[in-house]
Amino acid sequence: MTPAVELRDVSVHFGRTVALRGLDLSVAPGETLALLGPSGSGKSTALKAVAGFLRPTSGRVLLGGRDVTDEPPNRRGLGVVVQSYALFPHMKVVDNVAFGLRARRVPRRAVAERVAEVLALVGMTGFGDRYPRQLSGGQQQRVAIARALAIRPPVLLLDEPLSALDAALREEMVAELLRLRAELPDTAVVYVTHDQGEALALADRIAVMRDARLVEVGATPELYHRPAESFTASFLGASNLLPVEVVDADTVRLGHLRLAASSAGLPAGGAVALGVRPHRVGVRAVPGPMTAGSGQTGSAPTDSGPTDSGLAARLLAVQWRGTGYRLDLELDLGHRLRAEVPDVDGLTVGTRVEVSIPDGCPLVRVA
Numbered sequence: 618m619t620p621a622v623e624l625r626d627v628s629v630h631f632g633r634t635v636a637l638r639g640l641d642l643s644v645a646p647g648e649t650l651a652l653l654g655p656s657g658s659g660k661s662t663a664l665k666a667v668a669g670f671l672r673p674t675s676g677r678v679l680l681g682g683r684d685v686t687d688e689p690p691n692r693r694g695l696g697v698v699v700q701s702y703a704l705f706p707h708m709k710v711v712d713n714v715a716f717g718l719r720a721r722r723v724p725r726r727a728v729a730e731r732v733a734e735v736l737a738l739v740g741m742t743g744f745g746d747r748y749p750r751q752l753s754g755g756q757q758q759r760v761a762i763a764r765a766l767a768i769r770p771p772v773l774l775l776d777e778p779l780s781a782l783d784a785a786l787r788e789e790m791v792a793e794l795l796r797l798r799a800e801l802p803d804t805a806v807v808y809v810t811h812d813q814g815e816a817l818a819l820a821d822r823i824a825v826m827r828d829a830r831l832v833e834v835g836a837t838p839e840l841y842h843r844p845a846e847s848f849t850a851s852f853l854g855a856s857n858l859l860p861v862e863v864v865d866a867d868t869v870r871l872g873h874l875r876l877a878a879s880s881a882g883l884p885a886g887g888a889v890a891l892g893v894r895p896h897r898v899g900v901r902a903v904p905g906p907m908t909a910g911s912g913q914t915g916s917a918p919t920d921s922g923p924t925d926s927g928l929a930a931r932l933l934a935v936q937w938r939g940t941g942y943r944l945d946l947e948l949d950l951g952h953r954l955r956a957e958v959p960d961v962d963g964l965t966v967g968t969r970v971e972v973s974i975p976d977g978c979p980l981v982r983v984a
């Protein structure tokens with residue numbers, strides 16, 4: 618199938634700043650691709666290259682197989698919602714939404730029908746006569762999305778569309794976007810965000826960006842569960858990165874522990890680490906002092922002492938997070954580790970603890 622969007626080796630330089638370096642990426646019709654990365658990683662630059670708001674220094678941009686690198690934005694027929702792309706303040710909602718249709722000289726009646734249709738699509742029927750200032754932030758963003766969708770674009774570009782909204786409204790809008798997504802089965806969506814929660818909830822695939830480069834791209838659940846790069850593991854799910862010794866393709870050693878690890882997709886050679894999500898780390902109190910490697914006698918786990926399935930550690934800090942506790946730990950092996958646990962029975966700062974790491978965590982490449 619011809620991709621709806623294709624970037625071929627796209628680089629963007631601003632003077633001596635390289636904002637994007639050799640990006641290759643494609644988005645299929647009907648697919649949502651999230652561009653996820655920290656501030657300044659080049660996400661917006663990539664989106665602007667697709668929209669036509671800037672011309673790549675090198676490389677090509679294709680839409681539906683057509684090379685549009687040299688075409689201005691209005692010839693590309695895309696729907697664009699950018700955080701700063703506010704509504705026209707002096708125009709009513711209906712006129713904002715009708716704008717692109719009128720620019721295309723769509724007959725008046727068809728404009729009215731389509732405006733009503735897209736306002737219904739974003740749940741804003743009845744708001745047509747208001748001015749943007751008479752709407753909440755979330756409502757304004759809904760109208761901006763309706764405006765982008767009015768022309769039935771094959772591609773919808775969203776650049777941090779929720780970043781101006783408060784946390785509760787963002788969650789609500791994610792649900793709205795998912796509903797909207799289901800109504801637009803053929804539209805390709807490129808969604809720029811630095812918020813991993815939004816990317817996980819909305820994207821079929823995620824492209825992780827860092828320092829003007831694509832770090833890794835993959836189907837959302839695969840990338841979450843089996844990242845190949847340490848940056849992906851820590852950015853997408855806040856994994857601990859534990860230095861381990863590789864025993865064989867599926868086994869690693871951490872102190873005296875042997876753990877099954879998933880190394881799918883990881884090229885051989887180079888430095889690796891085990892990516893361990895905080896919520897997968899087990900923590901329990903251990904009375905009395907423990908040292909690294911203690912409790913290796915093969916005895917069955919007991920309630921009172923160290924076991925051969927755990928690592929000795931000390932609890933450095935406890936933070937209550939509402940849904941549970943975040944624990945900062947220092948393994949006697951010398952590594953720091955973060956855990957998230959539902960409760961902290963008897964655990965106070967300074968407590969000796971035993972930490973367990975589950976099998977199946979991904980082995981990732983350390984850049």
Ligand SMILES: Nc1ncnc2c1ncn2[C@@H]1O[C@H](COP(=O)(O)OP(=O)(O)OP(=O)(O)O)[C@@H](O)[C@H]1O
Nearest residue numbers: 631634635636655656657658659660661662663811
């Ligand atoms: N017009 C410009 N002139 C000069 N440098 C720019 C320009 N636009 C972006 N940059 C630089 O290019 C790099 C990538 O910027 P970009 O806006 O693509 O990042 P981003 O990942 O979208 O970040 P954010 O999440 O903060 O928007 C940054 O270092 C930025 O300072």
